[in-house]
Amino acid sequence: MQTLNEFDQKTQETLLELEKTRKEFWNIDRNTANFLNMLIKIHDSKNVLEIGTSNGYSAIWLADALKHTGGKLTTIEFWDKRQSVAKENFKICKVDDVIETALGSALVILDEMGSEIKQGIREPFDFVFIDANKPEYIEYFHKIDPLLKSGAIIAADNTISHAKKVEPYLNALNENPNYQNQMINFEAGLFVSYKL
Ligand SMILES: C[S@@+](CC[C@H](N)C(=O)[O-])C[C@H]1O[C@@H](n2cnc3c(N)ncnc32)[C@H](O)[C@@H]1O
Numbered sequence: 001m002q003t004l005n006e007f008d009q010k011t012q013e014t015l016l017e018l019e020k021t022r023k024e025f026w027n028i029d030r031n032t033a034n035f036l037n038m039l040i041k042i043h044d045s046k047n048v049l050e051i052g053t054s055n056g057y058s059a060i061w062l063a064d065a066l067k068h069t070g071g072k073l074t075t076i077e078f079w080d081k082r083q084s085v086a087k088e089n090f091k092i093c094k095v096d097d098v099i100e101t102a103l104g105s106a107l108v109i110l111d112e113m114g115s116e117i118k119q120g121i122r123e124p125f126d127f128v129f130i131d132a133n134k135p136e137y138i139e140y141f142h143k144i145d146p147l148l149k150s151g152a153i154i155a156a157d158n159t160i161s162h163a164k165k166v167e168p169y170l171n172a173l174n175e176n177p178n179y180q181n182q183m184i185n186f187e188a189g190l191f192v193s194y195k196l
Contacts, residue, residue, distance in 0.1 A: 002034040006064060011093040018057045018089070025082070027057035028131065028157055029187040036129060036155060039192075040065035043153055045127035046072070049113075051106045051140055052132030053077035056086030062129065063095035074100045074125075076109050076132070106132055110143040117147050124149060130156040134165035141169055150178075152195045160189025 004012040018027065028036075040048065040062060046069060048062055053075040063073050077083040083103050090096040102109050116122035124147055130140055137156060144154065154173075159166050160183070173181050173193050184190045 002030050004030075006034075006037070007093075011060065011064075014089060014092050015057070015060065018055060021055075022057065025055045025057065027054060032157065032186040032188070032190055033058055033061040035184070035186065035190070037061045037065040039153065039155070040071075040127060041068050043127060044069050045153070046070065047123045047125050048073045048127040048129065049125040049144075050075040050129045050131070051110075052130070053086045053101065054082050056089040058129065058131060059086065059099060060089060060093050060095055063090070063093075063098050066098050067095070072098045072100065074102060074113075076102045076104070076106045078103065078105050107136065107139060107143070110140065114143060114147055124152075126152045128152070128154045130154065131158070134158060134162040137166045137169035138172055141172060148195050150195050154179075154193040154195075156191045156193075158188045159183060159191035160185065161187075163189070166191075 004015055048066060048071060050059055050062060050073060053059055059073060059075045066073055080103060083101055087101060090099050113122060117124050128144055130137055156169065159170060170191060173179050178196055180194045180196055182192050184192060
């Protein structure tokens with residue numbers, strides 16, 4: 001298990017508390033979180049999108065990396081109570097200044113964000129973390145792909161644990177010549193795709 005040395009004392013305590021309830025809130029495991037944090041730093045991502053906020057555990061790790069790169073996170077959740085808990089956690093961990101929260105269905109919000117990007121009133125995303133409704137992954141991809149430039153990364157969680165449900169997503173990426181892909185054998189399986 002990775003250490004939490006990256007974080008200040010209060011954030012370490014908060015992350016440890018959140019890890020106690022991670023099955024209830026469907027949070028990613030700490031190794032996946034640490035890897036995503038490092039990947040954002042290595043890639044120097046500036047504009048990250050997360051689909052599936054829950055109580056904010058993964059977003060805290062993503063936002064911490066964005067404090068290093070000078071970037072920002074937009075995170076989508078349709079369950080208002082979960083989003084409220086997440087917002088509290090962002091304040092406690094002092095990452096609320098780099099996070100925009102969006103409340104509603106990802107399928108609707110992605111269309112809205114897509115038209116804002118096309119109009120030039122929103123920056124294109126260079127890193128996307130998908131961790132919401134598994135059968136919808138393929139629909140998220142079809143909405144996100146036209147918005148991504150070459151060099152962008154998509155990371156999708158639960159791609160081993162829910163392999164059957166995400167099969168259309170995995171097939172679409174594996175058959176797409178514009179993407180280089182790698183499955184990483186973390187607890188739930190993280191499928192990382194690089195847009196060529
Ligand atoms: C696996 S949890 C996210 C966990 C979070 N990424 C973490 O690791 O801390 C998935 C979340 O996505 C939300 N969700 C599922 N389908 C959604 C949709 N279509 N639009 C918005 N949110 C959705 C659920 O309410 C749930 O809180």
